Structures are given as C-alpha cells and as structure tokens.
Amino acid sequence: MAMANTERCRKPNPLALLLFVSLSLCLHFSRASSSSPSLLGFQGSAAARGLKQVQENIHEHEVHCSRERSRAASKIIEEYLTPFIEKERYQLPNKCRLHPDYDLFRDQEQHKIYVDINEWRCGYCRKSFYEEKYLDQHFDNRHYELLNVSQGKCLADLCGALHCDLMMDSVQKKTKCNPAAAVRNKHLCESLADSCFPVKEGPSASRLHEFFLRQFCDAHNCSGRQKPFSKGRRKRRSIFFISMSILVLLLLPLFYLFVYLYQRGIRRGTQDLRRVTESTRKKKPS
Ligand SMILES: [Zn+2]
Numbered sequence: 001m002a003m004a005n006t007e008r009c010r011k012p013n014p015l016a017l018l019l020f021v022s023l024s025l026c027l028h029f030s031r032a033s034s035s036s037p038s039l040l041g042f043q044g045s046a047a048a049r050g051l052k053q054v055q056e057n058i059h060e061h062e063v064h065c066s067r068e069r070s071r072a073a074s075k076i077i078e079e080y081l082t083p084f085i086e087k088e089r090y091q092l093p094n095k096c097r098l099h100p101d102y103d104l105f106r107d108q109e110q111h112k113i114y115v116d117i118n119e120w121r122c123g124y125c126r127k128s129f130y131e132e133k134y135l136d137q138h139f140d141n142r143h144y145e146l147l148n149v150s151q152g153k154c155l156a157d158l159c160g161a162l163h164c165d166l167m168m169d170s171v172q173k174k175t176k177c178n179p180a181a182a183v184r185n186k187h188l189c190e191s192l193a194d195s196c197f198p199v200k201e202g203p204s205a206s207r208l209h210e211f212f213l214r215q216f217c218d219a220h221n222c223s224g225r226q227k228p229f230s231k232g233r234r235k236r237r238s239i240f241f242i243s244m245s246i247l248v249l250l251l252l253p254l255f256y257l258f259v260y261l262y263q264r265g266i267r268r269g270t271q272d273l274r275r276v277t278e279s280t281r282k283k284k285p286s
Pocket of ligand 1: 122123124125126127138142143
C-alpha cells in the first residue's frame with residue numbers, strides 16, 4: 001500500500017509536464033523575439049526620447065517665458081514708449097532689452113491674423129481658430145520651432161519694471177505693496193533707462209532717459225503717490241478714429257439723399273407709366 005503510494009508520487013504528472021514545457025517554450029520565444037528587434041526597438045525609443053527631450057527643452061523655455069506677459073509688455077512698450085521714441089527719432093541700441101528683437105514671440109504675434117471676433121487665423125499655415133488662446137496653443141504645438149529661443153530674449157522678464165499687471169488685469173486688484181519687490185523693480189527699471197537711453201548719447205537720449213524714469217520708474221515705491229504711465233499714451237489711434245468718424249458722419253447724409261432721390265425717381269417713373277397706359281386704354285374704345 002505504501003509502496004504503491006510512493007510509486008504514484010514518483011510518476012511524473014503529465015499535466016504538470018505539459019505546463020512546464022509550454023512555459024519554458026514561451027520563455028524561450030519571448031527571449032528570441034526580444035533579441036534582434038529589441039535593438040531596433042531600443043534605438044527607436046531612444047530616438048523618441050531624444051525628440052521628446054528636445055521638445056521638452058523648447059517647452060521649458062516657453063514655460064520660463066510667459067507668452068501672455070510678453071504680450072502685455074510688448075503692448076505697454078508700443079503704447080507708452082514707442083510713440084515718444086519715434087517723436088525724438090531715436091534708435092534703441094542693440095543692447096537695450098526693450099528692443100523689439102528681444103521679444104521671443106514677436107514673429108509669431110506678427111503672424112496672427114484677426115479675421116473677426118470669432119476667427120483668428122495662423123499666418124504660417126492659414127488654419128482658423130475661434131479664439132486667440134487656441135491660436136496661441138497652436139503656435140506652441142505646431143510652430144514652436146520658429147521661436148527664437150535664446151537666453152535673455154524674454155520680454156516678460158521686464159514685466160516688473162513695466163507694470164504689466166496693470167495692463168493684464170481689467171479689474172485692478174488691491175494687493176499689498178511689497179517694499180522689497182518695489183526696490184527690485186525700480187532697480188530693473190533704472191537699469192533699463194541707463195542701457196536704452198544712455199545720457200551721454202546726446203540730447204534726445206537724455207530727454208528720453210528722463211521721460212522713461214517719470215513714465216515707468218517713479219511709480220515703483222509703496223507711497224502710492226506716483227502713478228505709472230504719468231506721461232500718457234499714444235494718441236495716434238484716437239486721431240485716426242476721430243477723422244474716420246467725421247468722414248462717416250459726412251458721408252451718411254449724402255448716402256440717404258441718394259437713396260431718397262433714387263426711390264423718388266422710381267415712383268415718378270411708375271406713375272408716368274400708369275398715366276400713359278390709362279390714356280391709351282381710354283383712347284381704344286373711341
Ligand atoms: Zn499654423
């Protein structure tokens with residue numbers, strides 16, 4: 001009885017054998033299949049990883065430089081500084097960080113086509129978008145290679161000096177003034193004035209230097225007495241707007257007069273025609 005028991009134990013179980021064989025075969029095949037193409041797969045994944053790294057590097061730069069804040073800074077320069085520079089016929093030196101070349105996003109921003117309120121078009125590939133933010137996303141995803149990514153070319157870095165928050169918030173929030181930040185921003189602001197409008201360059205540079213301090217730098221303190229942009233903004237657009245309004249106001253009565261005369265002409269024409277037909281009808285029976 002005991003003998004039979006041990007014999008049964010020694011006898012290999014066919015089911016376990018089959019399981020073992022199939023498992024080892026499976027292992028062998030998986031190893032074989034991963035031996036030669038694995039190199040290819042590895043190379044592919046390495047290339048993909050490299051590409052991803054490049055993309056991440058570029059996106060890292062984008063993260064470091066805010067498109068929105070760069071846009072605000074650019075708008076402030078365009079409205080509160082450029083008209084005064086143009087008036088003085090002054091050329092910003094290349095080392096000046098307010099120079100348009102220092103705007104990383106300038107080329108992309110210039111390739112935005114505003115069609116109407118619900119349509120923005122990409123100037124590179126002509127694709128249309130409902131909102132500007134989707135076009136921004138499209139630029140980030142499809143045309144990031146066009147960004148001139150290099151160190152120190154981020155206009156958003158100057159936002160502290162240029163008061164970008166005022167431009168970006170439609171409703172101004174009352175935040176507590178931070179004296180350390182105010183000192184830092186004033187320092188940046190004054191360094192911009194020195195590098196962009198060196199006093200020794202001549203009378204126009206020195207006038208603009210003074211102007212820049214009043215327009216942007218004076219307000220960097222916690223007293224709240226000086227307001228930024230004290231010297232005003234560009235007036236060119238308002239003059240254009242006024243002249244266009246006057247032109248429209250002059251043309252509108254002329255247009256209505258033309259429509260009135262035209263309709264009166266048609267009415268008189270039909271009345272004449274009716275009179276002619278009636279007279280011919282009257283003549284016919286006699
Ligand atoms: Zn595009």
